[in-house]
Amino acid sequence: MTGSAAHVVLSGISASPGIAIGRAFLHSKETPPIRQRRIGPHQVEAEAERFLATLHQAGEEVRRTRRLVAGEHGEELAQIFDAQLAMLADVEMKERTLQCIRQFHWSAERAFQHSLEEMKRGFAAIQDEYLRQRISDLLDIERQVLLRLAGGEIQALESLRANAVVVARDLLPSEAVQLGGRRVKGIVLEVGGPTSHAAIIARSLGLPTVLGAANCTRVVASSDLVVVDGNAGEVHVRPPEPVLREYRSRLRRQQRRERDLTARRGLAAVTQDGKEIALLANIDVPSEVQLAVANGARGVGMYRTEYLFLGYQLPTEEEQRAAYSRIVQGMAPHPVTIRTIDLGGDKLGIALKAAAELNPYLGWRGVRVSLDIPELLKTQLRAILRAGAHGDVCALLPMVASLDELRAARAVLDEARSELRASGEAFGEHCPLGVMVEVPSAALMADQFAREADFLSLGTNDLIQYTLAVDRSNARVAPLYDPFHPAVLRLIDLVVRGAAIHGVPVSICGEMAGDPRATALLLGLGIERLSMSPGLIPEVKEAIRSTKLEAARKRAQECLHLTTGAEVRSYLGIAAAPQPAAAFARVEAAPAGVR
Amino acid sequence: MAQKTVVIANRLGIHARPAALIAGAASKFASDIFLSKGEIRDVNGKSIMSVMMLAAEQGSEVTVRAEGEDAEAAVAAVAELLGSNFEGKI
Numbered sequence: 001m002t003g004s005a006a007h008v009v010l011s012g013i014s015a016s017p018g019i020a021i022g023r024a025f026l027h028s029k030e031t032p033p034i035r036q037r038r039i040g041p042h043q044v045e046a047e048a049e050r051f052l053a054t055l056h057q058a059g060e061e062v063r064r065t066r067r068l069v070a071g072e073h074g075e076e077l078a079q080i081f082d083a084q085l086a087m088l089a090d091v092e093m094k095e096r097t098l099q100c101i102r103q104f105h106w107s108a109e110r111a112f113q114h115s116l117e118e119m120k121r122g123f124a125a126i127q128d129e130y131l132r133q134r135i136s137d138l139l140d141i142e143r144q145v146l147l148r149l150a151g152g153e154i155q156a157l158e159s160l161r162a163n164a165v166v167v168a169r170d171l172l173p174s175e176a177v178q179l180g181g182r183r184v185k186g187i188v189l190e191v192g193g194p195t196s197h198a199a200i201i202a203r204s205l206g207l208p209t210v211l212g213a214a215n216c217t218r219v220v221a222s223s224d225l226v227v228v229d230g231n232a233g234e235v236h237v238r239p240p241e242p243v244l245r246e247y248r249s250r251l252r253r254q255q256r257r258e259r260d261l262t263a264r265r266g267l268a269a270v271t272q273d274g275k276e277i278a279l280l281a282n283i284d285v286p287s288e289v290q291l292a293v294a295n296g297a298r299g300v301g302m303y304r305t306e307y308l309f310l311g312y313q314l315p316t317e318e319e320q321r322a323a324y325s326r327i328v329q330g331m332a333p334h335p336v337t338i339r340t341i342d343l344g345g346d347k348l349g350i351a352l353k354a355a356a357e358l359n360p361y362l363g364w365r366g367v368r369v370s371l372d373i374p375e376l377l378k379t380q381l382r383a384i385l386r387a388g389a390h391g392d393v394c395a396l397l398p399m400v401a402s403l404d405e406l407r408a409a410r411a412v413l414d415e416a417r418s419e420l421r422a423s424g425e426a427f428g429e430h431c432p433l434g435v436m437v438e439v440p441s442a443a444l445m446a447d448q449f450a451r452e453a454d455f456l457s458l459g460t461n462d463l464i465q466y467t468l469a470v471d472r473s474n475a476r477v478a479p480l481y482d483p484f485h486p487a488v489l490r491l492i493d494l495v496v497r498g499a500a501i502h503g504v505p506v507s508i509c510g511e512m513a514g515d516p517r518a519t520a521l522l523l524g525l526g527i528e529r530l531s532m533s534p535g536l537i538p539e540v541k542e543a544i545r546s547t548k549l550e551a552a553r554k555r556a557q558e559c560l561h562l563t564t565g566a567e568v569r570s571y572l573g574i575a576a577a578p579q580p581a582a583a584f585a586r587v588e589a590a591p592a593g594v595r
Numbered sequence: 596m597a598q599k600t601v602v603i604a605n606r607l608g609i610h611a612r613p614a615a616l617i618a619g620a621a622s623k624f625a626s627d628i629f630l631s632k633g634e635i636r637d638v639n640g641k642s643i644m645s646v647m648m649l650a651a652e653q654g655s656e657v658t659v660r661a662e663g664e665d666a667e668a669a670v671a672a673v674a675e676l677l678g679s680n681f682e683g684k685i
Contacts, residue, residue, distance in 0.1 A: 086615055091622070092642030122648040131610065131650055314610060375606050 007240050012188070012213035013478045014233035015199035019251045020165055020186030020208040021244070024224040024237075026217060027168035034109045035150065039101075047101050051108035052094075054148045058141065059088045083137040088145075093119065109149045116142050165226045167216050171198045186228035188216050188235050191473070203533050204284050210235050212475035261538035265295055269541045272548045277523065279541060280337075280531035282509055286323060289330035292534040296541070299334035301531020302396065302457065302509040303327060305380070309341055314376070320383035328391040335392035337434065337457070337531075338384050340377060340409075342366045342398035361462075361471065366399020366436075371408050381416040388428020395431055396457055401439045406452055409433065436509075438462035443491040446498030456499050457531070460510025464488050482565035483512045484574065489525065489559055496526040507531050517574050519543035524556030597670040600658045601678040608652035611643075613681050618643040621673050626663025628673060632656065640673060651677075 039047050062084050070078035087093065093115050100111035116138060123135040165186045187202050187209040202209035208230030220226060220237050227236040227247045236243055269277045280301030281292035292300065308315040308323055315323075328336045343365065357363040370377040384395050397409050413433055420427045437443050438459030450456060460483060465472060467488055470481045482488070492508075499506040507529030512518050514532030516539045522530065523544065532540060559568045569575075605613060621628045621640040628640030632655060638645035640659065651657050657677055661669040 083611060086611075086643045090642050090644045091618075092639045092645050095639075119644055119648070122644075126648065126650040128608070128650050128652070131647055134611065134647065314607060314612075 006238065007243065008219050008237040010188070010210070010213040010216055010219060010235040010237065012210040012216075012233050012235065012475060013472060014209075014230050015211045016187075016202040016207055016209035017230045018186075018206070018208035019230065019247055019254055020228040021247060021251060022163040022165040022185035022226060022228075024167045024220045024222060024226045025164035025184075026220065026222045027166055027171070034107065034113065034146075036107045037110050039105050039107050041105060044102055044105060047108050048098050051097060051101065051112065051149070054108070054145055055088055055094070058144045058148060059085060061144070062088065062141075083134055084141050087137060087141050109146055112145060112149070113142065165228055167220045167226065169217055186210075186226075186230065188213050188220070188226065188228060190214060190216050201284070203535075204288055206535050212473060212478060214475055261542065264542070265538050267541065267545065269296070269544045271523065271544055271552075272546065273550060275523075275528075275549050277544050278507070278529040279537050279544075280507065280509075280529060281534045281537065282514075282531050283327070283534065286326045286330065288534055289327055292537075293330065295534050295537040297331075297334070297534060297537060299392075300327065300331055300336040300338075301507050301529065303336060303338045305339060305341055306343060309343060317379045317383045317386075320380060321386045324383055324387035324393070325390050328387045328393055332391040335394060336387075337394040337396050338387075339396040339398055339436070340367065340370050340380050343369055361465070367397045367405050367409060368399065370397075371405060371412075374412060377409065377412050378416050381413050382420060382427075385413075385416055385420055385427040385431055386425060388431055389426040391428075393428060393431055394434055394455065396434045396436060398436045398459070399439060399462070400435045400437075400449075401441050403445070403448060403452065406433075406435055406449065410452075437495050437506075438466070438510075440467050440491065443495050446495040447501050448498075450499045450502040450504040453504065455504055456495060456506040458492060458495055458506065458508040458510060458527075460488070460492075460508055460512040463491060463510065464512075467491060483515070483518060484521075484559075484568040484572070485565040486560060486562050486568060489521070489556075489568065492522070492525050492527070493556075493560055500526070505529060514540060516540050516543035517572070520547045520552045521556055521559060521572060523547055523549060524552030524554070524559075526553075596660065596662050597666040598658060598660045599670050599674040600656055601674045603651045603653050603655050603657060604678055604680045606653055606680070608655070609646060609649060609657075609677070611647060613676075614643050614646040616681065617646050617673060617676050620676055621669065624661070624663070624665050624669035624672070626661040626666045626669045628669055629660045629662075630673075631658045631660070 062081050066078050066081040066085070096115035096118070097108070097111045100106045100114055101108060106114070120135060120138055123132055123138065126132045163185050165188060166184055167188045169190045171187070171189060184207060187198070187207055189198060189209075189211045190213060191211070199209060199211060208228045210228055210230060210233050213235050216235065224238055225244070227239050227244065229235070229247070236247070239247070269279045271277065278298045279296065280299045281288070281297040282302045282304070283289060283292060283300055284304050284307055289300075305320070308320060324336075324338055364372070370380070381395060384393055387393055395413065397406065400406055410433055413431070417429070432454030434455035434457055435442065435449055435453045436457050436459040437446060437449070438461070440463065442449060443463060446456065464470070464481055464483055464485070468480060468482065468485060470477050472478050472481045496506055506527065508522060508527055509531040512522070513530040514536035519530070519540055520543065530540060555572070559571060562568050562571060603609060609617070618641055629637040630640045630646065630649060631637055632649045632651050635649055637660070638649060640646065649657065659670050659674045659677065661673075663669070
């Protein structure tokens with residue numbers, strides 16, 4: 001035992017619930033410093049060969065990862081790696097590097113970095129957002145190749161040991177998807193918000209995850225014992241025996257509860273007084289349909305399509321149609337609501353920082369992007385309509401702030417429909433068009449939206465962030481993010497009543513829908529459709545089955561008239577979130593130089 | 596030397612996949628092939644990254660130039676791809 005083995009508690013944001021106990025796997029993304037800058041004239045050819053061999057190795061590894069991802073998650077997701085493969089094989093990059101080695105007698109590291117530097121500058125200058133994003137692939141291959149050239153041990157994700165907790169500054173979507181399977185127990189990241197890709201993927205894989213854990217890569221050492229408390233958003237590093245014992249017993253309870261829920265998943269989602277609630281699934285990739293069906297989902301309430309757009313190229317209409325059709329067929333006879341791409345905001349976090357918007361949450365994202373590039377929207381809507389040949393589909397528009405946006409999108413949908421009619425291709429005529437209510441303006445105008453939209457879907461994650469002006473990925477203010485704030489509840493109430501005027505269905509597809517502590521409150525506010533991550537369905541169903549609707553309505557009305565989130569939570573008997581000040585104090589109180 | 600200027604027809608411009616197709620086609624020729632667009636002069640037509648960096652949008656003009664024994668054929672092939680809408684290929 002050394003003095004460095006002190007217990008440290010890191011506080012972050014819960015991004016995926018559950019308890020995980022395991023040994024830390026530090027995933028470093030730091031580019032190693034270049035040790036040797038010049039080589040002797042006689043070493044030139046050996047250096048050139050070393051460079052080419054390293055490129056080859058790096059390519060082989062990317063290809064292996066690609067195969068792995070293709071097998072587990074499908075070809076669409078695997079295409080994320082095609083850009084990296086193309087870059088590793090790029091003639092210009094190779095020639096420039098070899099030229100620097102041969103002419104200037106530079107080391108392979110220096111020559112490679114120099115040639116990439118020029119390309120990075122070129123990409124950074126591109127106006128086109130989509131092409132500019134490819135710079136993240138450049139950075140990734142730069143790190144991979146430089147690490148190998150430096151002879152360093154690569155903490156490649158595939159060298160993960162069993163029971164590992166992955167600790168990193170950040171994870172690229174391409175890395176996060178590799179974390180499936182049984183070897184990873186949990187994830188701890190320094191950055192990232194609950195709606196980042198890492199969080200979404202972690203939830204879809206059911207991995208307990210804490211994001212925004214400041215300094216985690218410095219506090220945690222490789223192989224340290226780590227407890228991830230995805231429920232409280234806390235990480236215990238090198239926990240003492242009593243803490244460990246407590247978490248082991250919580251973990252056992254969690255596992256027992258999961259088994260119980262599995263046994264009860266055939267039961268209906270009906271309240272004590274006989275009201276049936278529609279439980280729907282939020283999904284990201286086709287492979288999640290199976291779990292959704294197994295857990296009794298009555299449809300997909302939100303299929304996020306961003307995955308298809310993360311790869312090397314924009315997906316074609318045919319590729320989109322194939323992906324959507326797979327989900328529609330898997331879910332039949334239940335309907336599938338397909339959300340048009342919601343790129344932007346934190347989801348473009350992998351784009352070049354310098355080119356990032358000052359205020360991405362208030363920037364070019366969601367339906368704003370789709371309407372600015374009508375071909376993008378039309379291609380996607382055509383693909384959705386064509387998938388409608390296999391079952392019920394609905395299209396859902398994200399980030400709508402005013403009715404003009406719905407009207408413009410409706411015009412594109414009508415155009416897509418008449419084009420398909422003229423072409424004689426198979427498609428489904430019936431495709432309701434809905435609006436995500438996640439901007440306060442849309443919530444305030446819900447009665448007007450309900451007049452023109454076919455359905456409304458409350459995206460509570462963003463609605464809460466915009467209403468309370470809290471960026472959840474900022475650990476300092478994240479505790480102010482409060483789904484139980486009366487302002488949020490009043491907006492939900494407004495939307496439910498606005499939708500009722502025109503008899504339009506309204507669902508909730510934010511995380512709040514999957515929080516069993518909020519279930520009775522939401523039902524009391526009049527919500528009858530809840531869409532959540534498939535794994536959360538059994539817990540929420542239990543909450544529905546124990547709810548008495550009449551009592552829930554009265555309590556919800558009371559909540560609308562309380563003054564703070566804390567009052568609502570205390571009225572509902574929900575434990576308060578940990579106070580941020582205390583959590584930070586604990587980190588800072590850790591012995592100086594623990595690492 | 597052979598040279599030709601074409602207008603980009605593809606709606607989404609020369610994105611990653613068209614760039615890969617163009618670089619792939621260019622690589623089949625012995626000649627050196629250069630692409631220019633506006634202020635970006637003579638990038639390597641056989642390099643996917645260089646072609647992507649042109650960021651050639653629909654309606655922009657790209658000049659193809661080739662030097663070598665099969666320059667004529669190279670320019671013809673690359674120019675045809677650049678001016679196409681990549682239908683059925685992407």
